[in-house]
Amino acid sequence: MEAIAFYLGGLGTGLIAFLETGGPVLLWIMGVTFFMWVLMIERIWYFTFSHPFVRRRARRQWEARTDHRSWYARKVRDALISEVRAETHWGISMIKTFIALAPLFGLLGTVTGMVEVFDVMAFTGASNARAMASGVSKATIPTMAGMVAAISGLYLSSILERTANRETEKVADELELR
Numbered sequence: 001m002e003a004i005a006f007y008l009g010g011l012g013t014g015l016i017a018f019l020e021t022g023g024p025v026l027l028w029i030m031g032v033t034f035f036m037w038v039l040m041i042e043r044i045w046y047f048t049f050s051h052p053f054v055r056r057r058a059r060r061q062w063e064a065r066t067d068h069r070s071w072y073a074r075k076v077r078d079a080l081i082s083e084v085r086a087e088t089h090w091g092i093s094m095i096k097t098f099i100a101l102a103p104l105f106g107l108l109g110t111v112t113g114m115v116e117v118f119d120v121m122a123f124t125g126a127s128n129a130r131a132m133a134s135g136v137s138k139a140t141i142p143t144m145a146g147m148v149a150a151i152s153g154l155y156l157s158s159i160l161e162r163t164a165n166r167e168t169e170k171v172a173d174e175l176e177l178r
Helices: 003-010 010-022 026-061 071-088 091-123 129-174
Strands: none
Touching: 003 010, 003 071, 010 129, 026 071, 026 091, 026 129, 091 129
């Protein structure tokens, strides 16, 4: 932990203190949030830079065909649209899974923090508030962190899903049946 604090400077010491106050579950929440945001940034990168090529490739393959009316042509069109849909929706279900996992890990932190509070109460008695404070912080901070992590990804994931649906529909409209 000290190595992280050394590389990050003052931010690192604050992060280390936050992680120690909230308990080990915060590392899991931090990992889930990191992977969720990596996937969301990858999807933004895909729609900005890669998707135009995928769209053109599908259109070129469709326009290279001479037959656009037969049953076989319709199945080829459906396959092209399906390929584009698979590429545009890649990772979105995993992002949604991470969004759902973040508050669950927060609840896990709540449970482990409350277990610590009850351990302190059993060992020292119910009157020692200072001894219980560590467990209470380990119960509340992961809950807050899990909710913040989920909310941070919720808005962008819905935008990414709408974009994926819209781009798939655009490709379907471009592949005309003549």
